[in-house]
Amino acid sequence: MPDLPVMVIGGGPCGMEATRGISDLGYNVVLVDKAEFLGGNPIAGDYAALTPDMRNAEDAMNEMIEAITDNPLIEIRLNSSVVAAEGKAPDLSVTVKNGKGDEKIDVGSVIISTGFQHFDPGKETQIYGYYEYDDVITLVDVERMLKAGKFVRPSTGEKPKQVCFIQCVGSRDRQIGNQWCSKVCCGIATKEAIEIRDLVPDCKVFVFYIDMRMYGFWEDELYWKAQEEKQVNFIRGIVTEITLRGDGVVVKGEDTTMGRPMEIPMDVVILSIGMEPSKGSTEMAKLFDIPLESHGFIETIGGALNTVQTSAPGIFAAGASTGPADLEDSISMGGAAALKACAFIRKSQLQTA
């Protein structure tokens, strides 16, 4: 049996780590991404700094890209989409389409790392007016501004005096159909709150939340730091309505620890949008005949003990394609999938020999 490559679909952090791992183990790998660049959401979304360590996102992604560049074992195909798959691993023929046409590639195993997409705040049942009000923006919009080294009120271009984050937008919501916690938004909002306080020290920052979910070290590295050192105001009680009053927006909800209603004018409102399965993830599941789990992400079957195994032998899924994942989860799963894909090929070779 020939040394067939592993195909990694999706060149975000998870896919890049998988690619690096496969080549480190001495196997061939083909990395496919439909975008014209590597780096996935951190690059596509112009992320400024990573959570929780505040590292420059572009620097970190470039480091990952560099680790898989100019390696004879690695073939990178950008602007390319996987459109068909025939056979069963380890005898798979995957069709990749790019500007030049279709190409069939024989692969021994596949890792799907097609990630997530940001929730579209227009789908929120609570009326937040993202598409109506200039000063209502998302976590991703803030990243873009922070990357440009500024934080301003979109409607005026001036420095804001009072801004807030609204947590759980598009997450934990039966009506929307997203019954999951997106895991990262509390941390990212808090990280951005710290960055805003550093950039615009006169600006008051509020975070309206249902409950703050600050896993592990995010607790003191982000949450405590934001409150204790940066005087970010965390207020329990979600905003349910944003209305325009005069030139500005007013957020309305209940301050639950005070048991009283609140209506507060804000210069900027930031919606902490969560994660949804990306279009690529659902397409790949269909293409490789893997079921989606009940939330719509790619189903893995090993539970907590095997985070990357799917019901199709030799086809692995990793990162946010399988459910909400932070960067640590994604990188860890990428590494785990690389190991399992190489082991799958190795075992197949031993059986046929």
Next chain:
Amino acid sequence: MGDHKYEKSFQLEEAIVDGVDISGEWNKMYEPRELTEYDTTYLEKVIGLDGGESMGWCYQCAACIGVCPVDNVGSYGPRKIYRKLQTGLNLFEDKDLWLCTSCNNCLRVCPKEVDMMKIMPAVREQAVLEGNVPDELQEMLQNVAEYGNPMGESARKRVRWAKDMDETFRDLTKEDDPQPVDVLWYVSDYFSYHNRGNDAARAMVRVMNKLNIDFGTLGKEEKCDGDSQRLVGEKGLFEELAEHNDSLFQKYPHKELVVSDPHAYNAFKNFYPKVTGNEYNVKHYTQFLSGKVDELKALYTGEFNKKVTFHDPCYLGRHNGEYEAPRTLINSIPGIEFVEMYRNREQGYCCGGGGGGMWLDGFTADHTTERLSENRIKEAVEVGAEVLVVCCPYEVSRFEDAVKSTNNDENIMVLDIIEIIDSCMQGKVAA
């Protein structure tokens, strides 16, 4: 928690719009609610104070509220204060500034270490400087500043309690050439000036003499320890008192410093060194005597056949970790039956006298449903105690008042441990 404006409605008696009559209830409108202010000015002012920083650390878990003695009889606690500050409360001029008894129970359970023992004195210091102090407390502070004691009594009267005693002991300030003394006994204000404190002071002398201990007092030169004054924000006054008392401690050589008052113990052990640079070999009298239990037992000639319970003083217990010494003494007494209250040791309930509460009785009554001391007396009665045993000079008077106001005169009495030890040494049999 707060009051807010809901649904204020109005209607015009006569209204015609575009020819349509919408008079009366047809034009009824609700006034828009006022916008909520989240004015964090005062929160920022508090956390900007030296000692006030941790006010900004509260993440609203409310662990403090369950153990706050004031919330037990009202609505209070660090979590609530933080939230009110976040929504615009001017703590510097608010009643909430004076309700904290600095009992330390909130800090004991606080996962974020929000420290009211530092926050309150820091904010109160500003209020004191601006003159925003409740009248009762202001009077006390003036008394201490002028007379060296909160009662406003003359220094001369500080030694009057010892007049009618057969016992003798050294008043170091009257000795021409004071020789070192083994035990320097800091008598404290309430033992010196309060009639029930006087009983305990005389008991102390008799017990110390029975034990043949070489001890002496600072006579009329002694002044208030200042710890409660520190906690109500009179930092300057505290420092003056510390310097004064320290100079006496240095002037009269001694092996050990024994105090009647847990507040004095706290001051000398934890706060005087920061002012004077000196360390003190200080013990609360229960700690001193609990080391001599065998000698005490040999001296008992009477019995105390009563069921008793013990109230842990906040400043001996939670603030300084001493729970066993008083219990050791109580259990040494022949015939005594000891029962714990539900809230004991670390969980002990505050009498309400700490952190200035001693001089805010009227003020506090306006904002709570009952006195903390009343709540505590009810608990003592509930566990079936005939005697509430105390070892803090603030407490005999506070609890005796509470016994009366809760109509428990027939059910329970209040005694300092030293009074019981003394009576058993005099061969008295209480039954």
